Amino acid sequence: MSDSDTSKGGGHLQIGEVAARTELSIKTIRHYDEVGLVVPSARSAGGFRLYTTDDVARLLTIRRMKPVGFSLDDMRELLDAQDVLDAPGTSDEERTAASSRLADFHQRAEQACARLSRHLDYARELTDALSVYSDTDSGHTGRFGSREQSTGVEK
Numbered sequence: 001m002s003d004s005d006t007s008k009g010g011g012h013l014q015i016g017e018v019a020a021r022t023e024l025s026i027k028t029i030r031h032y033d034e035v036g037l038v039v040p041s042a043r044s045a046g047g048f049r050l051y052t053t054d055d056v057a058r059l060l061t062i063r064r065m066k067p068v069g070f071s072l073d074d075m076r077e078l079l080d081a082q083d084v085l086d087a088p089g090t091s092d093e094e095r096t097a098a099s100s101r102l103a104d105f106h107q108r109a110e111q112a113c114a115r116l117s118r119h120l121d122y123a124r125e126l127t128d129a130l131s132v133y134s135d136t137d138s139g140h141t142g143r144f145g146s147r148e149q150s151t152g153v154e155k
Helices: 015-022 026-034 053-068 072-086 092-133 147-151
Strands: 049-051
Touching (some): 015 026, 015 049, 015 053, 026 049, 026 053, 049 053, 053 072, 072 092
């Protein structure tokens, strides 16, 4: 099934396929349904959740927001703002408000990315500092020298 087959009004994806596409667990996808963030567009005759590519896009947006520290309420607000911009017949005032809100989210995401980048730099520094210990046969004593040098105590 191609993406065009699963767009609005077309075919649907089952939750397992959605989990594979989004790299989210089935449990997480169900949770987002239960809290109303991404409600499946349809249900099968047997009651199984069925998703469109638009639903998958919403899930991907959420997946991108989570590691940056956005709350479920933030996610809902961002998705709602996107819906306003996508909806035909939205007033200019509504579009302006939604665009402004999305610009705020963009700024927060940039700040979070800068913070995460700093943390990643720290993690790389630690990894580099600890790399001297990965080869135990080298006799290298590490950054702090031998035990005698760092503590003044002989072995």
